[in-house]
Amino acid sequence: MSTGQVVAFFILSFLAFSGAIMMIAFHRVVHMVVSMATTFLSLAGLYILLEAEFVAVVQVMVYAGAISILMIFGIMMTKHHDGEEEKPTTWKSWFTFGSVAAFLFLVYVSIRNTKFPEQTQQYVSENNVLEIGQMMFNQYAIPFEIISVLLTVAFVGAILIARREEAETE
Amino acid sequence: MGDFGQMTFESMPHLLTALVLSPLLGILILAFIPSSMGQWLKRTAIIASLLPILIAGYVYANFNHNAGVMQFVEKFEWTSISWTNFYGSQPIPNELHLQYALGVDGISLPLVFLTALVAAMAMFASVLIKKRWKLYFILMLILEIGMLGVFTAQSLTLFFVFFELTLIPMFFLIGIWGLMHREKAANQFLIFNGLGSAILFFGIIWIITTAGFTVTGNTMDISADQPVAHFTDFIPTIADNLNNTDTIANATEWLKPYGLDTTYLLSNSTKWTLFILLLVAFGIKLPMFPFHTWMLRVHSEAPASVVMIHSGILLKMGAYGLLRIGLSFFPEQAQESATWLAILGVVNLLYGAFCAFAQDELRSLLAYSSISHMGIILLGFAANNTIGYSGAVFQMISHGLISALFFMLVGSLYERTGTTSLSDLGGMSKSLPFISAMMLVAGLASLGLPGLSGFVSELMAFIGLFENHPTLTYIAVLGIILTAAYVLRGVMNITYGKLAISTKMADAQLVEAFPMVVLTAFIILIGVYPSVLSGPLDQSLHEWAHWLNHTQAGG
């Protein structure tokens, strides 16, 4: 891995962290969504670093594009107080923070202590999109179809749930 | 996968499955009868409950009485889970097999027949039920499936599933059709049995993941034949693993290079822990002395027909489980704790008898009497010899019949007089001669009159116990005086003396008299000719001898 890649990795990780932390820290919901978009985009960058160009593109389209926009629509359709109200810092939030920190610590320790095996072969991707396409429509054809059905069902269901229920008022 | 060569496979391969699931037919038919047609529901239920008797009778007739081995065995893979585990540095495929295994031997066969019989008789007694017949009969039939399953199951998981299957219908049967405090009784029933089941489940899982271990394939030369580690819940295999010295030696040899020989071969303390867990789990069901209160409530609150099943069969599931799982898996522990078991038995016997003497309510009296009689079962177990175990099994059967008869009578009596309090009743011989005579017979059987079934079991348990614990036996023998005291007090206060309730009453109808007569006939049959049971039982206990003997070495 070249130095450039390492530098890029650090920059992108930093961006992702900042976006995520800002999402937690901001008070206005719209700001949160925008900072999350930063994180999503940095993650797409990390995917490119990992030679997963197609996934990176999908990440940009789905997360940074679709989901962020969806969230903004959600914000628009609901009334918000001026941002998240300030919650008093209770023992519960400290407890949550401690738990999450402990969790992070445990996972980190585990990652550090794990000796991952040597790679038995190097994988060199020549045409990422082509290979993914072949795999998706051959080996993963059935899961792909199932996912399509799932998506359809989910969207139809979403519409049903979100629809104004005039019938109920009868 | 172990050695099951000692089993015989019969020409009718699914007879036991048919037996266990036969009440389903009744449930199906009942499901299509409108719930308002009470008479038809009752008739259908009674006829449906005769089917298991027929099949059980067929099994009994075709059972090879001269072989003690498991018969009519059915064994299928139910669930199998595979994963890879590393023993030392070697990845070995592991497989967990949960079996669907049924079979009967001389110990379970009589109990299966008893179940079918008492369940059918309880259906007759259910004509006195006043409401929601459809649900009632469906629940009763589900209960019957569970009970038949417990006595035929040959795998721990299946045993547990059936064991639990009896819990839910019973809960509703008590909670919906009981007397005044039915909900409290049902709750207590559920809490206690749930507790027992939890303990049992824990023990079963522990046993499966340790003692259920066997290995196939070549362990020395892996390239030739990949070894596979199996975990099974098949009861004979586990019993073999735990007690067959050859099996133990093999497993030790195999596991030693991996440094695991202590993981799968249970240490002494683990065996003790498991044994005590099982003792408590089944002791609650039995019920054993400090855990008995829940069943008092059930006895005094549930409708008589349900108590027939409860007292007649459900309690026996505890005893049977203790015998089939506790004692056969851990004979050494049973041997070493025999004195304590015997003391528990004597305490049960005397405590129950004393309490029964102080009761004014016939139902409570009979409940304590059950506790007292369960003491005899414990004494038989504590005897740790063939005759003691036979006594225990005889006592299960005998008490099953007697208490079923008693509660049948209680139901009929309550139906007519509206009370079962001893102080309110008296002189029933005058107005209800048949019921009173039957009550006298049941009482005499209960106090161990020769010629009736109770005597045989008491005699055998006492003979068995005397071998190693003569002093405790003398004390236990005194218990039969106390038994006579409370039984006579109960029965005579109801049937003798001046007529207390002067309203005109009709004696037992045919539908009530029939089950009473049938139960009495079996009580007399066993009392007069116990060899009907002892033949296969003796053979089966001989099959156990290989571990009975090695634990009794020197004794």
Place this chain on the structure above:
Amino acid sequence: MTINMLTAFLTVSAILFSIGMFGALTKRNMIVLLLSIELMLNAVNLNLVAFSKYGMTPSLHGQMFTLFSIAIAAAEAAVGIAILLAFYRQRVTVNADEMNELREP
């Protein structure tokens, strides 16, 4: 560089996951809640892709899995927003604190 890239990616993913978890556990606004969950999903996706490159046997399967996971995330977001809207219509709030329908009455 002696840095082990797999470990590095996994650590990044762990940190992102923890931040997402913290958000999911503390934020009261339901939209933020959904965002936090998306963040956690993303962290997992990063793991998958990282293993797809640096695992013992690198292959495209990890990426495939990520794609499916993204698809499901999209569905989840859509349904989540729909539920949010339905909830808002009833309670006129998006506060997660007031979502206590699961409580025993």
Place this chain on the structure above:
Amino acid sequence: MGTYSQYAWLVPLFPLLGFIIVLAAGRLVQRIGGPINVLLSIASFVVAALIGWERLTPGIENYVWNDWTWLKIGDFNITLGFEINNLNALMLLIVTLVSMLVQLYSIGYMAEDDRKHVFFSYIALFTFSMLGVVMSENLIELYIFWELVGVCSFLLVGFWYEKLEAKKAAQKAFLVTRVGDTGLLAGILLLAWNMPGHALDFNSIFNAINAGDLSSGVITTAAILIFIGAVGKSGQFPLHTWLPDAMEGPTPISALIHAATMVAAGVYLVARSFDLFVASPTAMLTVAIIGGFTAIFAATIGLAQYDIKRILAYSTVSQLGYMMMGLGVSTTFAAGMFHLYTHAFFKALLFLGAGSVIHAVHTQDIREMGGLSKHMKITTWTFAIGTLALSGVPPFAGFWSKDLILLEAYHHQPVLFVVALVAAFFTALYMSRLFFLVFTGKARKPAHPHESPAVMTIPLIILAILSVVAGFVNLPGSEKFSEWLTGVAPEEATSYVPMIASTIVALLGISIGAVFYWRPKFSAENVKKTFLPVFTVLNNKYYIDELYQKTIQVPYDLLAAFIDTFDKYVVQGAVSLIQYIVNFVGNITAKTQNGQLQNYALVLVFGLIILAAVVIWMGGGAEVWAISGK
């Protein structure tokens, strides 16, 4: 081998048949149930008589049949079968004969009872069981029938179930004999584990004792435990209290069960297992002392009772004590069994006579009777014969048998000889008191007594004849009976001392009775006043019942109540505590279910962390990673 003995199973079969027929037919045979049973009893008696006749052949072998395996578990093989030897051939005769006569008598006595078919079925069951006891070949079989006999006694004592006294008496009879039965059972258990091959038949026990397979401790313990069984059944002190109360049953029952047969079963049991007793001097001494004490103890109580049946009951207890003593003091069972044999006839006679009287005057209190000899000739004469026989006046049967016991006592236990003589005196006294009060003098209460029907008097006459002649089979000097029964000729020289002494004592007793009650020279009332404390104690049976009431029943009730309370509050309290804890924990944890998903998730995360920490701490996970890493 065509012997009658191999058909001995027919003897109990007939009564069993009778029981089943009458039980099954129920009310249909209310009238003819009695005659059916009498016919079957006659059949049974005929077979028994044939067997008895055959046993007279010198040197005949005992017949044993025990091929029916009743129960076989492991190395225990309990068989049922029967053995015919001289001892139980005699018992068969006695039982079938008395049973036959009593049933015949009952046809008259119970004529007006609504449930007489039930009565006859019970009697048939009793006869069957009693014959079973007699023919039993091993101890377990004996115990089975032993208990059945007890339950028949219970049923018959409580036959008039509406009477409170009958209910109490039945209960008492059952429980007190059960105390004895536990002794017998314990003895059986002890023998079962000490006998080689767990054999429990009498022949094996005999062989084992001769071969020295049983230690003397075991023999003594077993013998005493078996004797406890006999004490319970035969109403010996201290378990005698049930027998007088058992007189609440119909009088024929008192004659059959509580005088002639069942209560004698204890004596028979000791005789049957006499080998055990002979092998243990301690056990023999116990038997003799208990027997002797009971004899005099019960006789004194008999002096101060007013109920005709109770007097006879105490007399029975006393005579059974005599038999026990006779067994205990001698080296063979001949003396005890000889008295059992004669006693069966004259005591049955006395009871049936008493029944006839009660039938006539409808009371049992002797103070309310009197002058009955004018109206009931047959009853009076037969009763007189019975009285003389019981008192031991020569040449009636009782004299010879009592003499044999006294002779044995005279030779072996002089103290008990004196005791027995005193008891004999009291016996003569209370019997004469009874006889003269009932049959002579003036009627104290207006009544219209009448002689009983022939169906009742015929058995009386037959028994009276037997009471006269039965003793002649064993005259001193030519003790054919003893020799036949035990197989050994009596070794002691006949002594005339006990014979003369007992005659004097008996005549003395009768004459004293006569001067008080027949031709009153002295007033019995004055004597009673003089010795009022003594009389009160005797009248109250030495307060034994009250003693038991205070020392056993009351503490038992209290203990039961205490344990019940303990159960209700302590054990159930503990259970309620568990229930409370479950509910409490449930309520607490229910609070956390506030419907806020975030809280749920927090708990979930927390649990996950703890689990992960535990796994990592225990090194379980690391090991797998380490392995897969290399």
